[in-house]
Amino acid sequence: MDSVIQKIKENNHVALSRVISRIENDEKMEDSFFEEIHPLSQDAIRIGITGPPGAGKSTLINEFISVCLNNQKSVGVVAVDPTSPFTGGAFLGDRVRMNQFLWNDQVFIRSMGSHGDLGGLAKKAQDVGDVLAASGKDIIIFETVGVGQGEHDVAKAVDITVVVLVPESGDEIQLMKAGLIEIADFFVINKSDREGAGRLAQLLKNVLHSFAKQDKIEPPILNITASKGEGIFELFLALMGHLTSIKSNNYLSQKRLSRYRERVQGIIREALENAFWTEEKNQSLDQLTEGVDSMLQSPYSLAKTLFTEDKNA
Ligand SMILES: Nc1nc2c(ncn2[C@@H]2O[C@H](COP(=O)(O)OP(=O)(O)OP(=O)(O)O)[C@@H](O)[C@H]2O)c(=O)[nH]1
Ligand SMILES: [Mg+2]
Known part of the structure; x- marks a missing residue:
């Protein structure tokens, strides 16, 4: 077997980081790479965490990692930075602030630029997710700033999307405009130590209710205070519970199947263009x-x- 794949299987973080850089930079991997990775990348749970800038996503993820580790789950985190053409894994300390896990081989964290090519982000997030899954990570988290298209692309590459809001997040019209309701499986109202958290939860509940679709479970709303670690364990339990239910009613496998189809179409589109x-x-x-x-x-x-x-x- 190819030694890179061997290293990834052995959870070698240096090899992981190199491969992710190649994907980030649009360097083509051999087709056989993904063929061999594929059977190893089926089990991980992929979670997208999105929300406005400064909502506390990284703080939340930081706390969430600890909860995962306490529950014997390893974690991979990719902070997608749509504003940065190339990160090379830099800015990590600034934007992700998860340095206490630096030497823990059960936690892999890095950031990823999108080269301004947001359309390619869904594909990259899929590929990177596969590579992290093949290294044995149980839970893979993508952090994106929900300001435009990026979070929609990432939503196509994950099993569950969590939208993080803060008490100031404003009125229902803004929420509608952002199209976040479409992609949200879960809402978190962070900074619930601030005034207005209860009010926003109520408002959101009303909006979700009026938008309820038959084929989709109405997204639960959780109030948390990430900076104090409050509500994180409840979030973990809620996500695991949600997962069990979408597994048992086949919603997850259907979602994965449509993701799989889109992926095949994307690969063909790219191959045709390259050949042309x-x-x-x-x-x-x-x-x-x-x-x-x-x-x-x-x-x-x-x-x-x-x-x-x-x-x-
Ligand atoms: N009051 C309060 N502040 C919080 C809470 N969670 C995070 N913060 C603060 O909010 C600020 C932004 O936190 P980050 O975790 O960096 O937010 P982010 O959403 O990852 O930010 P970007 O990645 O830049 O979009 C920091 O100063 C945090 O300390 C909270 O529950 N309550
Ligand atoms: Mg952040």
Whole structure:
């Protein structure tokens, strides 16, 4: 077996980090890599944790890791940073503040930039999740700042999405706009030591109720104070309970199946595009768009020319 895969199976964090950097930087892994990783990556639970900047996501995850460890579960954390083109694992101390786990081989933490290419994030999160799962991590957490598209991409790569809000998170219209209700399996109101936490919980409950869909369990709402570690164990229990129920009613396997399908489609899309853009094609495009006058031609007809040119050759 390939020695990189062997090292990942042995939970070698240096090898893990290298492979994740390659995925982050769009360096292609051999197809056989993911073929061999696949059977090893089935068991881990993947959780997305998203919410507005500064909501306390990292503080929460930090506490959550301790609870996981106390319950004999190893953890991988990836902090996705949509604003950073490349992190190289840096900023970790700043943004993630989970340094006490640095020497613990049951905890792997790093950040990952998205190269401004948010569309590719779902794929990267899948691939990175697989690699972490293959190293034996029981729970894999993706932290994303819920400000745009990034959290939606990550939601496609996880089993459960937790949306973290704070008492100031505001009115229902904002929540709707953010589209967070669509992706949330769980809501956490953090900083519940502050005024307004109860009010937001009530408001959220009403909104969720009016939006209730038959095929989806109404997301539970938990009040926590991450900075004091309050409510974290309850969150852990609630997530594990949720997991048991979505396993038993097949919701999880259906969700994973549709994720699997989308992934196959994505791989095909990428392969087709890569096959199309040969050196000759790139040259043709350059030649055909040499001057600004080339824009007189509709982009559709130029695309058609590029599509059909080998066939006419
Ligand atoms: N009062 C109060 N403050 C908290 C609580 N949880 C976190 N904080 C504080 O909120 C600030 C932001 O916490 P982070 O954990 O970095 O928040 P984040 O959501 O990870 O931030 P980004 O990753 O930058 O979006 C820090 O100063 C925390 O100490 C809480 O329960 N109550
Ligand atoms: Mg953070």
